[in-house]
Amino acid sequence: MQAPMQMRSLAFRREREATWRELEDLIAVADKKGVQTLGAESLTRLPHLYRATLSSLSVARSISLDRALVEYLENLVGRAYFVVYGTRQRLWRQMKDFFGWKLPSTVRAAKWHFLISLLLTAAAAIAAYKLTMSDMDYYYSFVGDMAQGRTPASSTAELHDGLYKTESGSGMLAHFAASLFSHNSRIAILAFATGFVAGLPTIFLLFYNGLVLGAFVALYTSRGLGVDLWAWLLPHGVTELSAVMLCGAAGLLLAHGLVFPGSRLRLDSLRERGRAASIIVIGGVLMLFIAGGIEGIFRQTVTSVPIRFAVAGTTAAWWIFYFGFVGRARDRAEREAAALAALPRRAKKLMPELAPETSGSLEVAR
C-alpha cells in the first residue's frame, strides 16, 4: 500500500486546517452578528486569513484530488468573500462621501442629460402656455380635473385666495405635503426606471410635467396673477422641478447606456450608467423631500411675495452651488488617480512614489 502519510494533499490539509477553521469561525460570527461586532484583533486577522485561504484554494486545486476538500475551500472562500468584499464602510462615512462628492459629481457628469431634460420640460411648458393663452379649453386637456378647484371655471378671487391661504398649525398641510412628496417621488423613480424602455416614457413624463406647468402659468397670468403664482410656486418649485428633471436626466442616462453603448458592451455600459443614474435618483428623491417640507411648512405660513421670491432665489443659488461646485477637488483627485492607474506598469516601477497602493481594496475599513 502506498503510504498515505506521504500524500502531499493530506500533509497540506493538516498544515493549513487550523487557518481555515479560524476563518470559518470569524465568518460565522460576522454573518450572525455583523462585522462590526468583530473585535479590532479579529478585524485585522480577517484579511490575512482570507488571503491565506484563497491561496490554499489555489494550491488545493492544483495538488489535491479530494473533491470534498476543494469544495469546502471554495465555499469558505465564497463566504469569506461576502464579508471581506461586502459593502463595508460605516454608514455615516458613506453618507459623507455620497453628499460631499459622489452625488454632485455624478450630476455634473450627466449635465447634457439634465440639459435635455430641462429643454424638454421648458419646450412643453412654453407650448402649453401659448396654447392655453389662446384658448382656455386647452387647460383641461393638459391638467385634467385633478387641480383641486383651480381651473378656468374658478373666479379670480378664488385663485388669488388659493395662493395666499394660510392654515397655520394645521397638520392637514403636512399630510398634503407628505403625500405629494411620496407621489412625486414615485413619479420621479418611475421616470428613472422607465429609462430602461429606451427612455420613451421618461421623455413623455418630462413633457407632460412641462405641459401642466405651462397651462397653470397661463391660467394665472391670464387673470393678472402671474407674479403671485411664481411667488407661490418657486420657493418649493425650484427644488421640486429640478428634482423631477434630475430624475428624468437619470432615465435618459439609462436609456443612453442601453441604446448607445458606444465602444463598450451593452451590458457594461448599462451597468455603469445605471449605477450613476441611481445615484442621481436618490439625490432627486431627497430634493423632493426638501421641496415637500418647504411646500408644507414655509409656503403656507409666509405670504409675503418678496420673501417668497427671496427663498426661491436662495434655493436656486444653493442648488447651483451644490451641483456645480461641491466636490470638484475630489473630482480632480479621482481623475489623477485614474490617469495614474492607466499608466503602463513600467512607468510605475520607475516612479514608485507615484503608484497608489494596489492592495487597498482588501483593507477592512474601520
Added chain:
Amino acid sequence: MTSKLSLESLRRTEDPKWIREIITPEGIPVRFTLARAGDRAGAFLLDCLIQFGLLIAVWMAVFFGIGSASGTWLTAIIVILSFLLRHFYFVFFEVRWQGATPGKRKVGIRVIDARGGQLETSAVLARNLIRELEVWTSLQFLLARQLLWPNAPAWASVIAAAWGVVFLFFPLFNKDRLRIGDMIAGTRVVLQPKVVLVPDLVDEAKAAPPWVNPLTAQTFTFTDEQLSIYGIYELQVLEALLRSDSANVGHYDALRTVCDKVRMKIRYEGEIRDVDRFLRDFYAAQRAHLEKKMVFGQRREDKFARK
C-alpha cells in the same frame, strides 16, 4: 436496482449551467451557484411580509403610542415612513448585511457584484429602485389595469399585460437569471455556500468502520499498473460513494457493485472479505497515485484519457 440509481446520483452534484465563476481582486476564480428563481421569489415574498408587518407595527405605534392628539402630523409621519420602508428596506439591508435581506438570509441567497468587486452602494440602489418599475408597476399592469385607465382599449390592455409578463418573468428568460435591476446594477444573486469540512477519507481509512469484524480486517495494496487505469472522474465518483450515508438503503449493494467492477477492471486477484475496506484502500492508493502524477503535470481526467 437501488445501487445503480444511487450511483447515478453520485456522478454529478451540481449542474454546471448554473455555476458562475467570478475573479476576485486577487485574481483567483471563485465559483458561485446562481440562486433558483423559486428561492428568489420566496425571499422576496418573505421580505414583503416583513415590510408589511413593519408597516403595521409603525401604524400601531403611532396610533396607540403617541395617540392621535395632533392627528394629521402623525399621518404625515406615517406616509413618509411608509415611503421610506417601501423604497429603502431592501437598500438598507443589502448595504448593511453584505447583499442579504432578512428574506434572502432565511432562504440562503445573496447579492454579489457580477465582476467580483465590492458590492457598491450605488449598485444596491440601482437594483432596488428598478424594483418599483419591475415588480409593482408590472403587477399593476397585470392585475389592476382597470384602475389605472378605466375602459382602456383592447390594444392598451394587451400591451400592458405583455409589459407586466415580460418584466415580472424576465429572470426566467436569460441564462444568468437576471432581474432587470440586476442587469442595470451589474449584480447576480447566488446561493450562500454551505461550509462543512468533512474528514479526509484517507485519514479516516485508518479507522475501521464499526461493523467490521477485526478478525476479517484486511489491508490491500495495488500495483502502479492497477492504479493507472482510472482517472480523476472515477476517483471522485468513488469519493462521493464512500462519503454517502451508510445508513442508506442500497448503500452496501452499491459498494458491492462498485467493488466488483473495480476488481474486474484492474484485475485484482486476491480475496476480498471487506468490501468497504477494499474500496477505501483503493481510493487512497488511487488518489496518491493520481496526485503524484499531477505534480509532474499529468492530469488524467478519466478512464478514457490517453495514457
